[in-house]
Amino acid sequence: MDSYDIFLVAPPGLEHLVAAEARDCGFQGVTQVPGGVNVTGPLADVVRANRELRGPARVLLRIASFRAMHLAQLDKRSRKVDWASIIPQGSALHVEASCRKSKIYHNKAAAQRVATAASEAIAGTVDADAVIRLKVRIEDDMVTISIDTSGDALHKRGHKGAMGKAPIRENLAALCLRACDFRPDEPLVDPMCGSGTFPIEAAELAAGVIPGRSRGFAFDHLALDVDPVPPVPPIAATTRFFGFDRDQGAVKSAADNAAQAGVADWTRFACQPLSDLTPPTPQPGLIMINPPYGGRIGNKKQLYGLYGAFGQIVKDRFAGWRVGMVTSEPSLAKATGLDWADPVGPFPNGGIRVTLYRSECL
Numbered sequence: 001m002d003s004y005d006i007f008l009v010a011p012p013g014l015e016h017l018v019a020a021e022a023r024d025c026g027f028q029g030v031t032q033v034p035g036g037v038n039v040t041g042p043l044a045d046v047v048r049a050n051r052e053l054r055g056p057a058r059v060l061l062r063i064a065s066f067r068a069m070h071l072a073q074l075d076k077r078s079r080k081v082d083w084a085s086i087i088p089q090g091s092a093l094h095v096e097a098s099c100r101k102s103k104i105y106h107n108k109a110a111a112q113r114v115a116t117a118a119s120e121a122i123a124g125t126v127d128a129d130a131v132i133r134l135k136v137r138i139e140d141d142m143v144t145i146s147i148d149t150s151g152d153a154l155h156k157r158g159h160k161g162a163m164g165k166a167p168i169r170e171n172l173a174a175l176c177l178r179a180c181d182f183r184p185d186e187p188l189v190d191p192m193c194g195s196g197t198f199p200i201e202a203a204e205l206a207a208g209v210i211p212g213r214s215r216g217f218a219f220d221h222l223a224l225d226v227d228p229v230p231p232v233p234p235i236a237a238t239t240r241f242f243g244f245d246r247d248q249g250a251v252k253s254a255a256d257n258a259a260q261a262g263v264a265d266w267t268r269f270a271c272q273p274l275s276d277l278t279p280p281t282p283q284p285g286l287i288m289i290n291p292p293y294g295g296r297i298g299n300k301k302q303l304y305g306l307y308g309a310f311g312q313i314v315k316d317r318f319a320g321w322r323v324g325m326v327t328s329e330p331s332l333a334k335a336t337g338l339d340w341a342d343p344v345g346p347f348p349n350g351g352i353r354v355t356l357y358r359s360e361c362l
């Protein structure tokens with residue numbers, strides 16, 4: 001069986017967590033590089049990576065790599081690629097290129113050469129809105145051509161209707177849970193849950209459902225043998241993933257999103273201010289929180305009090321629980337008065353650099 005190079009695009013700063021997830025899911029040849037993780041495997045692994053991994057932002061399949069010193073050589077070598085083995089006849093495609101430290105320096109000209117070679121080989125068309133998208137990287141005169149097999153970024157699980165004010169991306173939430181050693185058999189509480197991303201990701205892990213079970217992917221349009229998503233035997237749900245928020249609209253959206261994701265029975269959402277927070281289960285677990293930060297919503301100065309109150313409440317009421325907190329400012333993390341060990345990041349979330357702070361058991 002042919003083995004391919006598959007690249008898992010990772011949030012910068014969280015590559016190690018994506019690598020750990022890939023290893024846990026049985027992918028081979030896992031190596032971490034800045035911006036992602038390389039794995040090797042058959043084409044079926046492209047499908048599996050897209051459907052089953054929670055951390056990557058997207059999955060690229062390498063289809064060619066060769067040296068080219070000038071555009072005529074790029075054109076000639078691109079025409080030797082077996083495009084038809086991956087891209088169905090008559091498809092529309094789009095190519096983007098980036099050149100670094102190379103004799104070929106013109107991104108658009110490079111993209112155009114590859115686009116012409118590929119589209120002619122499959123009697124297709126070139127279209128900026130095409131679902132099939134090729135990425136050409138030219139670095140030190142080495143050309144690498146990959147195909148984006150994901151389409152929409154993978155944080156879009158396909159279940160979320162309502163978004164809330166400043167949601168954390170699902171793949172970042174999943175990686176934060178991993179970084180906090182979350183175990184699906186322990187409870188989780190998000191006291192400021194917004195659209196419910198943390199409890200829903202936690203519930204999906206407990207329910208044993210894969211993140212890409214109901215969305216479409218770019219690979220649906222490629223010449224790949226794709227098996228249907230296998231049904232999962234249902235696991236009896238126990239409600240142990242909780243989300244609270246003072247905003248009734250956020251709570252409703254979180255509950256709707258959990259229902260759409262099929263994990264309503266695992267989760268409970270309620271309108272409640274932070275000041276009323278108490279442990280919802282006798283068994284301790286993980287508190288995951290992504291409070292407002294100044295850059296995006298709220299005024300930073302007023303937030304110090306909120307962070308301080310959060311730290312005091314969990315110290316007073318949540319003995320035995322661990323805390324994971326995502327925020328943008330070290331000073332806000334410090335204002336909680338909690339002992340943070342070994343922060344993870346910073347990593348970008350919606351254009352803002354955030355860090356995950358983690359506590360030991362309180």
Ligand SMILES: C[S@@+](CC[C@H](N)C(=O)[O-])C[C@H]1O[C@@H](n2cnc3c(N)ncnc32)[C@H](O)[C@@H]1O
Pocket residue numbers: 163164165166167168169191192193194195196197198244245246247250272273274275290291292293306
């Ligand atoms: C950054 S958003 C959380 C986003 C969430 N992680 C998601 O993925 O959608 C912060 C949330 O904190 C809530 N919040 C702010 N102050 C609060 C308080 N005192 N008590 C409860 N919730 C609060 C806001 O309503 C908002 O939904």
